[in-house]
Amino acid sequence: MVNLIQRLGNFVIANVEKLGKTGVFLGTAIFWTFIPPLKIGRIIKQISFIGVKSSFIVILTGSFTGMVLTLQTYYGMEKFGAEALLGPTVALALIRELGPVLSALMITGRAGSAIAAEIGIMRITEQIDALEVMALNPYRYLIVPNILAGIITFPLLASIFNVVGILGGYLVGVQLLGVSQGAYFGEMVNFLGVKDITIGLYKSLSFGLIVTWISCYQGFTTSYGAEGVSKATTGAVVTSSVLVLVWDYFMTSVLF
């Protein structure tokens, strides 16, 4: 019994310690964000890596999400004769919830794992130590560009996801199911407010911070060997995805 309590205690202490280190890591990264000079070249490179190179997968998932959402919504609304509200329902679901969350999960799978692997390999091959020995700050060169790129690209990609999703919904709802084009877009304009769009953008922005922060942290604290990098990439994807969903709930309850 004592052994069990001891193990539980060790587990709690280890996790609290890890949480503290993760927080200190973010604090240090934020500190270095405000210390010039920013590495503009690296930020642009990471915007291209996280943003441009994720756009295809975001467009693909966005279009199919919009299409299936329209199908399911139409099925329900048809029973109440409320097909005219198909457009705003799809748009609200996408802009407030599905766009930010699903695009964040897709980017986590594609770019978050790659960020963790790249920084992890730099750690185990002593490239991060080499930066430090050259009196260059690794946060400035590796962490800050990734976090800034995440904050910039996530809202943009979520917006692309939303637009493509609404167009996918238009294809299915208007072209296939016969809802009138005027009702689909007209009602959307009536029901959608600026607040809905800003809520979605705030969510994406915070997801951008969460995913890049966790992915960078996992890579930066990689333990030695190939197994360490493998654990870091898995940890980056799993932790980021869970945190995105948990944080999404808190943001929705606060911003509702």
Next chain:
Amino acid sequence: MIEVIDLHKSLNGTEVLKGITFKVVKGEILALIGKSGHGKSVLLKHIVGLIRAERGKVLINGEDISQSRGPAREQLRKKIGFLFQGGALFDSINVFDNVAFPLREKTRLKRDEIRERVLFELAQVGLSEVEGKFPAELSGGMKKRVALARCLIMDPEIMLFDEPTTGLDPATAKSINNLIRETHERLKFTGIIITHDIYQIFSIVQKIAVLNEGRIELIGTPTEIKTSEDPFVKQFFLKGDDHHEKI
């Protein structure tokens, strides 16, 4: 000058360094030898401030790097070049950019001047033709040479070598050792070299320190170490002889 005073460090509950004290005077190279896992690399990382000491001091020209932070530590690190075991070249950029990296980040030199310096350093390490290649396209020996060029481009006063010949074939190892000797004759840096090539370094270094279980077992000139009656040192050199004969 490098001075290590009563250095202690524990890693994962095991005491790795148990009160290390030694001094390397200006212009001298000290070889650090000992069995694997006895704290040689940990000691070297303390000297460059990558690991913080639990107790003791590491003085670089009289300033304690183990307690320094921020700009003060940056100033000390600018004086030091560190050749990592695997080279630690940035694998996303080519050889030219790797060597030019410290100059671009730490100086205000113009593009032409940087190019001239990089090509000069690459020529010094015998690699004039590889500037456009990426680290993954280079052999182990070439990586070490490029890494040495990257270290030397900032004209360090102090050079630290972490097993520069480990994993290389005997001929390449010999050429790297010769390169270190020639570079030292040219630049007169103060240095510490961790190595297992006991016999090859006799002609390069002025002093040898033997590390055993976190303590300096013996320190002296190559001749003093070679003729020492210390049982650990004798046993260590006996194994070195076997290894040497096999090669």
